[in-house]
Amino acid sequence: MDTVTSMVGEKPVVIFSKSTCCLSHSVTSLIRSFGANPIVYELDKITNGSQIESELLQMGCKPSVPAVFIGQQFRGGSKKIMSLHVRNQLVPMLKDAGAIWI
Numbered sequence: 001m002d003t004v005t006s007m008v009g010e011k012p013v014v015i016f017s018k019s020t021c022c023l024s025h026s027v028t029s030l031i032r033s034f035g036a037n038p039i040v041y042e043l044d045k046i047t048n049g050s051q052i053e054s055e056l057l058q059m060g061c062k063p064s065v066p067a068v069f070i071g072q073q074f075r076g077g078s079k080k081i082m083s084l085h086v087r088n089q090l091v092p093m094l095k096d097a098g099a100i101w102i
Helices: 002-008 022-033 049-057 079-085 090-096
Strands: 013-017 038-044 067-070 072-077
Touching: 002 013, 002 049, 002 090, 013 049, 022 079, 067 079, 067 090, 072 079, 079 090
Parallel strands: 013 038
Antiparallel strands: 013 067, 067 072
């Protein structure tokens, strides 16, 4: 879990994704639509992607992607992020993390 923790670091929004995952793309697009600029790690494109995926699974990310971290905390996958959006909780969370200012 050290690798994931260091990658999330002090960044407002980090998304662990796979280039072939349409749900990852949708979640990333949703977050960008509010003006946030998430750091996106495509696990199938980086060298230690399988190690990171294993760490995400150990952290309870099931399925492993998309895994969205806002304010250095794991907030969930696509269902949870969409649920936060529908309940009008996603934008305040992005604001609190310093990812957006409006």
